[in-house]
Amino acid sequence: MVFFYGLSKPTMNHRRSWPGESKFLGFVYLLPALVIYLVFILYPIFETFRLSFYDWKGFGSKPTLIYLQNYQEILQKGQFLSALSHNLVFIAFYSLLPILIGLILASLLGRRALPGMAFFRTGLFLPQILSMVVVGVVWRWIFNPAFGPLNMMLKSIGLTWLALPWLGDSTWALPSVGLIGSWVQYGFCMVLFLSGMQRIQPELYEAAELDGANEIQQFFFITLPGLRPELGVALITTVIAALRVFDLVYVTTRGGPGDATLVTSFLVYRSAFQQNRVGYAAAVATILTAIILVVSFLITRYQSKSEV
Amino acid sequence: MKTLIRVLSVVLVLIFTLSACTSKTVTTGDVTLVVWDQFYREAETQVIDTLNAEFEAAHPGVKIERVVKQLDDLKTTLKLALSEPNGPDVAQVNQGRSDMGAIVEAGLLLPLDDYAEQFKWDARFSASVNKRNSFSEDGKIFGRGNLYGVSATAEVVGVYYNETMFETNGWQIPTTYDEFVGLLDTIKAAGETPIAFGSLDGWNAIHEFSAIQHIFVTGQYLDDFVYAVNNVSFDTPENQAAAAVLSNWATAGYFTDGYSGIGYDDITKLFKAGQGAMTITGSWLAPELLADTDFEFGFFLLPQATADQAQLAIGGVGIPYSIRKNTLHPDLAAEYLDWMVSPRAAQLWAEASYVPAMPLPEDFTLEERSLFADTVLAWNRINQDNGVGHYIDWATPTFYDTIVAQLQKLLAGEIGPDAFTSQVQEDYGAFLADQ
Numbered sequence: 001m002v003f004f005y006g007l008s009k010p011t012m013n014h015r016r017s018w019p020g021e022s023k024f025l026g027f028v029y030l031l032p033a034l035v036i037y038l039v040f041i042l043y044p045i046f047e048t049f050r051l052s053f054y055d056w057k058g059f060g061s062k063p064t065l066i067y068l069q070n071y072q073e074i075l076q077k078g079q080f081l082s083a084l085s086h087n088l089v090f091i092a093f094y095s096l097l098p099i100l101i102g103l104i105l106a107s108l109l110g111r112r113a114l115p116g117m118a119f120f121r122t123g124l125f126l127p128q129i130l131s132m133v134v135v136g137v138v139w140r141w142i143f144n145p146a147f148g149p150l151n152m153m154l155k156s157i158g159l160t161w162l163a164l165p166w167l168g169d170s171t172w173a174l175p176s177v178g179l180i181g182s183w184v185q186y187g188f189c190m191v192l193f194l195s196g197m198q199r200i201q202p203e204l205y206e207a208a209e210l211d212g213a214n215e216i217q218q219f220f221f222i223t224l225p226g227l228r229p230e231l232g233v234a235l236i237t238t239v240i241a242a243l244r245v246f247d248l249v250y251v252t253t254r255g256g257p258g259d260a261t262l263v264t265s266f267l268v269y270r271s272a273f274q275q276n277r278v279g280y281a282a283a284v285a286t287i288l289t290a291i292i293l294v295v296s297f298l299i300t301r302y303q304s305k306s307e308v
Numbered sequence: 309m310k311t312l313i314r315v316l317s318v319v320l321v322l323i324f325t326l327s328a329c330t331s332k333t334v335t336t337g338d339v340t341l342v343v344w345d346q347f348y349r350e351a352e353t354q355v356i357d358t359l360n361a362e363f364e365a366a367h368p369g370v371k372i373e374r375v376v377k378q379l380d381d382l383k384t385t386l387k388l389a390l391s392e393p394n395g396p397d398v399a400q401v402n403q404g405r406s407d408m409g410a411i412v413e414a415g416l417l418l419p420l421d422d423y424a425e426q427f428k429w430d431a432r433f434s435a436s437v438n439k440r441n442s443f444s445e446d447g448k449i450f451g452r453g454n455l456y457g458v459s460a461t462a463e464v465v466g467v468y469y470n471e472t473m474f475e476t477n478g479w480q481i482p483t484t485y486d487e488f489v490g491l492l493d494t495i496k497a498a499g500e501t502p503i504a505f506g507s508l509d510g511w512n513a514i515h516e517f518s519a520i521q522h523i524f525v526t527g528q529y530l531d532d533f534v535y536a537v538n539n540v541s542f543d544t545p546e547n548q549a550a551a552a553v554l555s556n557w558a559t560a561g562y563f564t565d566g567y568s569g570i571g572y573d574d575i576t577k578l579f580k581a582g583q584g585a586m587t588i589t590g591s592w593l594a595p596e597l598l599a600d601t602d603f604e605f606g607f608f609l610l611p612q613a614t615a616d617q618a619q620l621a622i623g624g625v626g627i628p629y630s631i632r633k634n635t636l637h638p639d640l641a642a643e644y645l646d647w648m649v650s651p652r653a654a655q656l657w658a659e660a661s662y663v664p665a666m667p668l669p670e671d672f673t674l675e676e677r678s679l680f681a682d683t684v685l686a687w688n689r690i691n692q693d694n695g696v697g698h699y700i701d702w703a704t705p706t707f708y709d710t711i712v713a714q715l716q717k718l719l720a721g722e723i724g725p726d727a728f729t730s731q732v733q734e735d736y737g738a739f740l741a742d743q
Contacts, residue, residue, distance in 0.1 A: 059388055168507060169569065170717070258720070276410050
């Protein structure tokens with residue numbers, strides 16, 4: 001092979017085809033992946049979009065075209081906006097808080113070699129690799145007012161008044177579910193920032209230290225700017241996670257108490273599978289997808305702008 | 309070109325292998341009956357497996373292919389499965405408008421009236437029971453028209469009590485509603501939790517409310533309400549009174565501490581561990597209360613205002629077996645249904661401490677003063693009194709979500725009884741207007 005390429009060096013850019021080789025051979029190699037992408041991703045997205053203009057039970061009789069009625073109903077009912085506002089609250093818990101914790105942990109763990117470092121790193125990353133259903137079940141137990149460890153601990157140190165029925169309390173249910181999200185996401189942010197910090201040249205820190213910058217100044221003027229690409233990645237993935245959260249709500253509160261933890265994806269599930277309103281669910285899903293696309297686009301654009 | 313052909317052929321082979329995975333292998337000669345059910349609990353599964361094995365033994369050449377799912381899973385997958393040309397022959401189809409009603413409307417279920425006559429199911433089930441599994445042919449009218457399912461088990465919602473705790477404290481089983489309310493106070497004063505209850509999962513809050521509601525309303529009202537006839541409303545003084553009682557119980561501290569943050573299964577665990585003197589739920593819990601516990605438990609119906617009044621309680625029959633309309637073996641499927649509601653099935657369910665929907669075999673003796681006897685007697689009582697009430701969440705396709713959300717708000721004190729009934733009526737009224 002090397003021998004061959006060596007010989008044909010001048011024609012590297014316009015390599016002659018093998019005798020009998022098709023120009024499109026390269027595309028054929030892409031075909032399997034493309035087919036899977038088309039069948040399992042693009043087609044369902046398109047179908048969801050198309051169905052959002054129909055009234056359909058999801059099975060049996062044919063869908064009826066009702067144009068924008070589903071969208072009209074979504075905007076008229078307060079439920080969608082209230083669900084979306086819960087998603088926005090979740091951005092604070094799924095995105096901002098984990099990034100903050102991740103930054104703090106990364107700067108603590110990243111700059112010096114602690115004994116048992118690998119252990120800490122693995123342990124702190126663990127929540128990220130657990131299945132969300134497992135996480136939900138475990139936290140339902142932790143939050144349980146009757147025998148959960150959280151309230152037992154609160155009661156044992158005399159904070160009985162604070163031992164609330166967390167997941168069932170109209171005010172505290174949303175932040176409680178949100179905190180579970182923070183617990184899941186911070187490990188991912190931490191690992192991302194740790195790997196990013198390895199790219200930052202140690203000389204920068206040495207120079208800053210010689211100039212008399214303390215650790216906090218070093219963090220703000222070296223670490224933080226150096227982590228900009230990682231911050232962008234962390235922001236996009238966690239914000240998307242906050243906008244499309246479903247499993248955690250399904251396992252812990254099912255949108256309750258009242259509609260206190262109802263989020264957009266849960267509204268999609270409820271409409272489609274419990275109320276047989278697939279068209280309406282598709283419309284909600286389409287709006288959610290559009291919001292996610294716009295938000296991701298804005299974050300990427302902001303990020304690439306600030307890199308220039 | 310050769311390479312292209314080679315690559316294409318690989319792709320084709322892959323596609324064929326993939327499609328081969330999904331296509332079904334056809335068995336020759338013998339008949340396979342595919343049955344979807346949701347009897348996933350161990351005791352239930354044993355009953356079904358025994359019945360299936362006996363059915364196969366009585367029908368040489370017939371094989372039952374059983375698919376077990378949890379109810380949620382069954383509900384979400386069954387509708388599409390029944391639309392398939394080779395979907396399940398027999399399946400448990402949940403009652404109510406959003407499940408059986410929608411599936412009948414789509415023309416996917418076989419009317420069973422001819423088979424009911426052939427197998428004399430009327431002798432086994434009352435008219436009130438059959439109504440619950442009936443719909444008009446277009447799926448729009450609930451409680452009338454064709455029969456689309458038969459149920460093997462019966463359910464009645466009442467009060468489980470910790471017999472051991474009752475005996476130690478000298479508490480008596482109440483016979484009137486006032487006695488019951490008095491008992492709640494007595495238990496609370498003794499430092500115990502009167503009612504083990506948790507509303508986190510939502511669905512059992514409906515039972516908690518509706519059990520009380522059944523004391524205040526008439527059977528006729530409940531029939532009208534669930535079957536959407538005679539234009540009744542949810543926003544009535546009776547329903548408001550029931551909501552007020554529920555909300556009072558919550559503020560009086562009759563429920564488990566922190567009840568809004570505790571789920572149904574955890575409440576069952578707490579009740580079994582002796583935390584709570586009573587719990588209000590359905591007869592399906594009896595088998596679970598008999599295993600691994602240091603306590604004796606009993607069951608009574610939430611009493612009416614006076615002891616001689618006809619008893620009304622939430623009740624009904626379990627999720628019925630239905631037949632897919634386009635099955636290739638309708639007669640065999642009907643025979644299978646008949647077997648699932650046979651005296652033999654009744655006996656097996658009873659031995660497992662589940663109340664069967666059909667009469668118990670005559671030679672079956674109830675163990676006196678056992679928990680199972682309590683639930684069977686309660687079921688017999690409401691049948692005698694023509695007082696088999698309803699699961700009110702069958703009323704409209706959105707009723708479940710609406711009433712759960714409103715009940716959680718009522719319990720939290722966010723809304724009062726009046727706002728509760730008017731909010732729920734909004735859902736029900738919109739549904740009636742649509743009909």
